[in-house]
Amino acid sequence: MDDEKTTVRFGVLGCAHISIKLCKAILRAPNATLQAIGSRSLEKATAFAAENGLPEAVRVYGNYEGVLDDDHVDAVYIPLPTALHVTWAVRAAERGKHILLEKPVAMNTAELDRILEACEGNGVQFMDGTMWVHHPRTAKMKEALSDEQRFGQLKWIHSCLTYNPGPEFLKHSIRAKPDLDGLGALGDTGWYCIRAILWAMNYELPKSVLAFPGAILNEQGVIISCGSALHWEDGRSATFHCSFLSYVTFDVTALGTKGCLRLHDFTLPFEENFGYGTFYEASEMDYGKIEAGRWCPKPNEHVVETEVPQEVLMVKKFAELVYNIKFCGEKPLKEWSVVSRKTQIVLDAVKESIQRNYQPVEIN
Amino acid sequence: MDDEKTTVRFGVLGCAHISIKLCKAILRAPNATLQAIGSRSLEKATAFAAENGLPEAVRVYGNYEGVLDDDHVDAVYIPLPTALHVTWAVRAAERGKHILLEKPVAMNTAELDRILEACEGNGVQFMDGTMWVHHPRTAKMKEALSDEQRFGQLKWIHSCLTYNPGPEFLKHSIRAKPDLDGLGALGDTGWYCIRAILWAMNYELPKSVLAFPGAILNEQGVIISCGSALHWEDGRSATFHCSFLSYVTFDVTALGTKGCLRLHDFTLPFEENFGYGTFYEASEMDYGKIEAGRWCPKPNEHVVETEVPQEVLMVKKFAELVYNIKFCGEKPLKEWSVVSRKTQIVLDAVKESIQRNYQPVEIN
Incomplete structure (x- = not known):
């Protein structure tokens, strides 16, 4: 079975505490693969991979750009501080990466709208990280x-x-x-x-x-x-x-x-x-x-x-949507943007x- | 043992639904006696006494005044509608009856102050009916x-x-x-x-x-x-x-x-x-x-x-205070007025x- 064909390959931007939980969820979800992680320094990213026992196949980048430039990354999970969301989510969308964005999604609705416009303009799925x-x-x-x-x-x-x-x-x-x-x-x-x-x-x-x-x-x-x-x-x-x-x-x-x-x-x-x-x-x-x-x-x-656990279910759900876009010609589901925006x-x-x-x- | 000496004798103004609970609590409290009940009609009061199996010794009045005029009544429980509290509580205090007043105690603080002044002026204990x-x-x-x-x-x-x-x-x-x-x-x-x-x-x-x-x-x-x-x-x-x-x-x-x-x-x-x-x-x-x-x-x-149950404990506590005033020369405890007033x-x-x-x- 070809992983590239049957699973959604995730990149993770940042080695925040919450990233540990999400990396594990990605590894556990049946339809997801952890492709890459990026941190502000290669040292930090490497240490994070080692400390959390990430598989050796996971690519480790000393910056966020590396993850976004990686053609083997289909989707990114972004747990960066809220003020950085608009910059990195827009960049990710522009590189065609589907976006699982940690909450709160933006500093305000105007910033979120820039993110959602970038997602819509680039045909990528958006979902926020509200697990429950x-x-x-x-x-x-x-x-x-x-x-x-x-x-x-x-x-x-x-x-x-x-x-x-x-x-x-x-x-x-x-x-x-x-x-x-x-x-x-x-x-x-x-x-x-x-x-x-x-x-x-x-x-x-x-x-x-x-x-x-x-x-x-x-x-x-x-x-x-x-x-x-x-x-x-x-x-x-x-x-x-x-x-x-x-x-x-x-x-x-x-x-x-x-x-x-x-x-x-x-x-x-x-x-x-x-x-x-x-x-x-x-x-x-x-x-x-x-x-x-x-x-x-x-x-x-x-x-x-x-x-x-619920975080695995969240990753699985998100990956299903991405899979449907990537392999079945479906369009991104707007529902998740709508509930994030209302929140x-x-x-x-x-x-x-x-x-x-x-x-x-x-x-x- | 002389009941008149060792227990506090209650009168109840009104045969509201809550009166059933309080009559039972008065009957059950070791330091209280149910002396009298009054309703707007003698028929109603009599039926209330019969339906709730009140002892035959309980005097039944076809008005509230009868209870207040009864020299064998030390204290009254007043479960009348809130708008009537100021009238009947003030009258009760003026007759020297200690007052257990159902909540809400008054339509507003000004009315409550009239009640509390009457209680203070006549040296009677005040407590509201907050059981919990x-x-x-x-x-x-x-x-x-x-x-x-x-x-x-x-x-x-x-x-x-x-x-x-x-x-x-x-x-x-x-x-x-x-x-x-x-x-x-x-x-x-x-x-x-x-x-x-x-x-x-x-x-x-x-x-x-x-x-x-x-x-x-x-x-x-x-x-x-x-x-x-x-x-x-x-x-x-x-x-x-x-x-x-x-x-x-x-x-x-x-x-x-x-x-x-x-x-x-x-x-x-x-x-x-x-x-x-x-x-x-x-x-x-x-x-x-x-x-x-x-x-x-x-x-x-x-x-x-x-x-x-808590209503019995409330009656017992109130009766203790009244007993102390009646037989031990103590002054009414202000604490209960203070918490009612703040509420x-x-x-x-x-x-x-x-x-x-x-x-x-x-x-x-």
Whole structure:
């Protein structure tokens, strides 16, 4: 079997911590091959390959250009700091490379549009690196949210995604520097919250976005803790909180007229390494019973099995799309650009609301 | 043993649904006696006594005045619609009756101040009917929140309290009528959310309150769904959501720098009838482990036993205070007035923020 014919060959731009996870996912996905990695120095790239036991066949470059110039690379995974995305994603698209772009995808929607235009102009597939949407649990949760009998109509969703990496991180990490991951906690964990909210709302954009007063910015103006309320014309609403200052939470709570759905590990299932993800769902509570001080049983636990971790599923899905373009004459699927762009639009609105001293920002 | 000497004799104003629960709690509390009930008609009061198997010794009045005029009544429980609280609580205080007042305690802080002045002027104890704070689980949760090693500093708290009683309720219930329980969902379930937030914040008032755009009011202007962000000068913040439109939730999530605490049944423990309440606490997560895609164990479950339901503990606590005033020459404890008043202040600010088209309201 000829690998060139049957798998999608990936190049990875940058040896970030997250690259380890993605390199392993690429190696594990049945329809992907790790072709090349590039770093700012050959030393760093070589050490990364050795430390992570990458196969010897993986080509190692001391710059990003080498990966983009490699004719054996079909697609690139770009985990560079957010501020560099527009430059390298546009270059990659111009070289005909399909793009799996780490989130947050860009510093703002205008930059993302330059990326998406380059992808469209060059016929390459775009997908962002939001992994949890590819876990089979996510599809099962969508079924639960769509269950008219048990869940009813969605009314409200709340997401909270925080971690506390400590003061050194806040001083030195690229995630807290304006010229690198300049969106801070909003771009890092807020991205997931916003995506979860939009996912639950069938990717309908809210009418307006209002950041909570009291957002916390570091000395360089990067958001390290914030939150926002979103609302839709039809009365649905949502809130989220993202922060680099609190203990780890990955929470989503969605409320419908007839039921609710909760999980506390949405971006990374607690027990994914054991092959499953869990969520909690409740319905059919008799209101009268509550008033009388008696409760129905606790929420139901739903366990969803997965053979491989969500990052492998993401790579597999992306590689399928690339394969279809490369070998079956299909066009890039726009869906993934659309959901990235909507996420970025809301993220921009939250940032704007903070900058405008917590005034609501309307989304057209 | 002379009951008159060793127990506090309660009168109940009104035969609301909640009165059943409180009558039973009064009968069950070791230091309380149910002396009298009053309703707008003697028929209704008599039927209530019969249906709920109240002892024959309980005096039945066809009006509220009868209860207040009864010299054998030491204290009254007032579960009347909110708009009637100021009238009846003031009258009760003027008759020297100690007051256990159902929440929300008043239509606004000005009304509450009239009640509290009457209580102070007449030397009677005041307590509101927020039951969950009396469950032993609450004290254990406070310990967990105060644990510097495991929880660290409190940064953020979110509470969500909703139920969906259906369209008939929204049309006909007193909880959705401006001249009765005119604070709607904000007074009913929002009260608990605000109290939980203040409880976690050691009853320090927030600097400002901002309601979320998109609050839903019924045709008569009563809030049936809303939420709010609160923030404190030192960077702590909180959000809550309360609604009559979504499935039942009683959620609190508190985040500290080192740990988090969650529960999904804070106002009414799932398994209180079996003698316990549960909460979940997590700490000591290694951030590095998360990045590498491996999780520490799930949150720890803490089970707190209780011999009697929280409403009995509330009655017992209130009766202890009244007993101390009546027989031991002690003065009324102000603490309970203070926490009620702070809750009402925040509640008023949320309402004002909605009325002022979602402008922030500063609290002095």
